[in-house]
Amino acid sequence: MTENRYQRTYPISWDQLHRDAKALSWRLLDKDFFNGIIAVTRGGLVPAAIIARELDIRLVDTVCVASYDWQDQKGEVKLLKGVNGDGEGWLIIDDLVDTGRTARLIRELLPKAHFASIYAKPAGRPLVDTYVTEVSQDTWILFPWDTESQFVQPLAGRRQG
Ligand SMILES: O=P(O)(O)OC[C@H]1O[C@H](OP(=O)(O)OP(=O)(O)O)[C@H](O)[C@@H]1O
Numbered sequence: 001m002t003e004n005r006y007q008r009t010y011p012i013s014w015d016q017l018h019r020d021a022k023a024l025s026w027r028l029l030d031k032d033f034f035n036g037i038i039a040v041t042r043g044g045l046v047p048a049a050i051i052a053r054e055l056d057i058r059l060v061d062t063v064c065v066a067s068y069d070w071q072d073q074k075g076e077v078k079l080l081k082g083v084n085g086d087g088e089g090w091l092i093i094d095d096l097v098d099t100g101r102t103a104r105l106i107r108e109l110l111p112k113a114h115f116a117s118i119y120a121k122p123a124g125r126p127l128v129d130t131y132v133t134e135v136s137q138d139t140w141i142l143f144p145w146d147t148e149s150q151f152v153q154p155l156a157g158r159r160q161g
Contacts, residue, residue, distance in 0.1 A: 006140035014144045020118045021047045023132045025054035034091040038063055043095035077101045087113025097124025
C-alpha cells in the first residue's frame with residue numbers, strides 16, 4: 001500500500017483495537033443473531049477472532065481477497081476464495097472500509113449478509129451496515145499488526161531551522 005494519498009496517520013495499539021472490536025461487538029449484539037462469521041482476509045481476521053469470542057460464535061469462515069494499488073490509487077480487488085450461498089444469517093467482518101471496493105465485491109457475492117467493519121472512511125461508509133469509528137479519507141490507519149515500536153526524535157529536536 002502506498003502512503004502518498006494520505007495526509008495524516010492514525011496509529012492504533014493492540015489495546016485500542018481490542019476495545020474498538022468489543023465496541024463493535026456491543027453494537028452487533030443489539031442488532032441481530034448470526035449463525036456464523038465470515039472474516040475478510042487479511043485485515044478482518046484479528047477483529048473476527050475478538051468478535052467471535054464476544055458473540056459466542058464458533059462457526060467462522062473466510063472470504064479471501066487481494067487488492068492491488070496502481071499509480072497511487074487503490075485498484076483491482078481479486079477474489080481468491082469465496083463461500084457458498086447468499087450470506088443469509090452470516091456476519092461479515094473487516095477491519096476497514098476505505099474506497100469501498102472490497103466491500104462492494106463482497107456484497108455482490110453475499111447480498112444477504114450483514115457487513116460490519118471497525119473503521120470506515122466516507123467513501124466506503126455507505127457500504128457497511130455497522131461500524132464503530134469514522135476516519136477521514138486522507139488518513140492512513142496504522143494497524144498494530146503492520147507496525148512496531150521504534151525510537152522517534154523528541155519534539156524539540158524535530159523543529160526546523
Ligand atoms: O475499501 P477498500 O479500498 O477496498 O479497502 C479496504 C480493504 O483494505 C484493507 O485490506 P488490504 O488491501 O490492506 O489488504 P490486507 O488486509 O490483506 O493487508 C482492509 O483490510 C480492507 O479489506
